[in-house]
Amino acid sequence: MASKKLKEWGESGPSVSGTLWKLGVLGTVDAIAVTMIMVLLSQELIAQAALSIFVLLVVNWIYLRKGGLPAKYLTPGVLFLIVFQLYVLLFSGYTAFTNYGSAHNGDKTLAIQTINNAAYRIVDGPDYTIKLVKDDQDGSRGFLMTNNIDGEVSIGKDGELPVVLDESQYTLSTECADKYAEDTVNCAKPAETAIGYTTQDVNSFSEKEKARYLAIRVITDPANPYVGLRTSEFTIALPSESTLEFSEAADTFTALVDDEYGNYFAGDVFKPAVDGFYRVDGVLENVKLDGGWRVEVGLKNFETIFTDVQLREPLIKVISWTFMFAIATVLTTFILGLFIALTFNHDKLRGKKFYRLVMILPYAFPGFLSAYVWVGLLNRENGFINTVIFGQEPGSEGNFPWLLEEGPARMAVLLVNLWLGFPYMFLITTGALQSIPSELNEAAEIDGATGWQNFRLIKLPLLLISIAPLLIASFAFNFNNFTIIYLLTKGGPSDSGLTDYDVGGTDILITFVYKIAFSGTGQNFGLASAFSILIFIVVATISLISFRRTKKFEEIV
Amino acid sequence: MAMATKTRRPFNIFRWFASTGWRHLVGLAVCSFAVFPLLYILSTSLYPNNDINNTTALFADVSPANYISLLDQESRPFGRWYLNTVYIGIVTSVGSVFLSALAAFAFSRLRFKGRRPGLLSLILMQMFPSILGLVAIYSLLSDVGRVFPILGLNSQIGLMMVYLGGSLGAGTYLMYGFFNTVPKEIDEAATIDGASHARIFFSIILRLVAPILAVQMLLSYIGVTSDFILASILLSDPNSLTLATGLQQFISDPYSKDWSMFAAGAVLSALPSVALFLGLQKYITSGLTGGAVKG
Known part of the structure; x- marks a missing residue:
């Protein structure tokens, strides 16, 4: 080799066609961006336009200058990540400290x-x-x-x-x-x-x-x-x-006439109160005008979570069911999957391929469709399960109330999740079983171990070493398994009358939070975001613990 | 192996049952558990009468009537939903795999300031449950949509960008692992031969990991086309819906529930996913277990 030093990336000059490609793509992006900036300006959104111009200039600088190779590869992805993940995270974080919601939805x-x-x-x-x-x-x-x-x-x-x-x-x-x-x-x-x-x-x-x-x-x-x-x-x-006169200088609304419902009278002065409403004299207990704005409320949302009496009972119920649901799902799917894997891990068994193909069908079938199919199967009056499998009378209201009462609904949710999840567990345990050296089995047999001893003392511990991180991941996934709960029961059967909050028998934390944020009339984004942050902390802790146990984490930390 | 040394014994049904026969029983039981909901939906879709009371026996009557009338509904344009889903799925999966590959290349092959923190924050960001970002995404798109309707609420482009943004983190991290398995000596040799970085990326690395890219795209496609919640919150115009949100209309409206239509739609929607999945079974399962059993 003539030169002692290896050539650096990109030193060998770009090709003509490559440069043309680059300019073409960059030019298109610039054209779109400039059009968008013009629209922003025409809509008098000066700050947004300025930000866009800045980003556009930075992007052009990154791609037109020599060197700075990592940035050239990272920029597209990073832009998306900033908007759809970092912004979303920060927004949720900020919202948790505000009263953002349907009553306070803007500035x-x-x-x-x-x-x-x-x-x-x-x-x-x-x-x-x-x-x-x-x-x-x-x-x-x-x-x-x-x-x-x-x-x-x-x-x-x-x-x-x-x-x-x-x-x-x-x-x-x-x-x-x-x-x-x-x-x-x-x-x-x-x-x-x-x-x-x-x-x-x-x-x-x-x-x-x-x-x-x-x-x-x-x-x-x-x-x-x-x-x-x-x-x-x-x-x-x-x-x-x-009916009201706004004074910009004083930042007050003055009532010009009596309110037709008798809530306030001519001459009342509404001043901004700390809760983001105009209230008579700005006092919290007084009448407010509809139409509030978003204000920072400090830790109030978190305080609500931990101290609100209305929230306590449903919350304890929801949290305990969330853990029960996630743990029971992992255990049932793992046990069934492992049992099948052990059963089929047998050299002389014929038709293994066929069994395997049929058994992974639930995994291949789109999840949202499975949920709908099961809703039909579990229908109380005419569902296949009640009328055919349990032979109950079609159309009868006395049939078993799958999905309609708390206990049965919880059972049903677990059953459906078992159906959805056991093929995955079967696949991963089969893989893990096959990677256990057969010498270990043979040695155990020679030493006179029974089949059960062989399984309990040799196979299972080895299996758990490799599978444990996946079990933890499965727990974390099911902890937030919104789709299956929401599509099967919408969190119901509803426990109306218990509290002000909309909570049902199969609600897990994430569906409960979703309802706080999106359903009903009292949308409370602030409270929902506060919950989101707490859930994030729980899941991140669990996942980090599991990451620590895998080599992947050590590679980068 | 141990068996080969033994002398052949006469066939004994009890011994056969104790060693392998019972396994077939378990296999049959598990297979019926796995397959009966699917047979039920297939049977319902072929049953010509929308009377759920009569569907006690599977495949009591078989006719394509439901499929024909499914494609013929004006208020619920199934064909349109199908195209929407395929379109959104393909654009998103190709886009996310390409963008993740770009970023993963940088993380795997280049050394720069902030590389480790970058990888770590990729992992951390993934742990934020996407459902909980709905408020932020919704308000972001509704703000953007006021100025640029084409990127806002009820726009497929907006939805695709959200999917892209959501899948990039995990995609980059996975791809980073795959790229690391390609020996660095290959691109060092190419550099000496005068190849530019772009050439190494497009013509060497991407080619070498092409099968993995394909599986990644497939998984991303299945993930995107199965999404229910984002699509249902962001899309509202009947013509722009995806299958996941559209099909639900057949069974959610209490006054016009139509199980037969739903069943036919479900079978048609599931076919590509199931076919792809079964066809690429080997690759997908090795992807699932690879990290676990080797790690």
């Missing part, structure tokens, strides 16, 4: 907007068909309004009286103002465009732009600034009376 600006949009009631008066327009001179926003009763056309701006236009100043639409009009030729038609104004297309609006039009109040009575024309879906303006 404060969004909450103010929500309250404002609901803070009116419709009063008597003419309604208008409107077009959204922008003044060509000063860019101010307004409505091009056509009175649905007398057809008068006017321009309305926020806080101002409408300015009536004469016929030379506007053109009419070709469509009827009344969408359901039968005579589409002679019907009243609303104004479409006006001279000096540009009609806007609501479909191209960003959320912020929509909010600006929703905020417009065209006053109709100079003496009463609280009655005006407003729109809620951009095509019609209705005379409305404001």
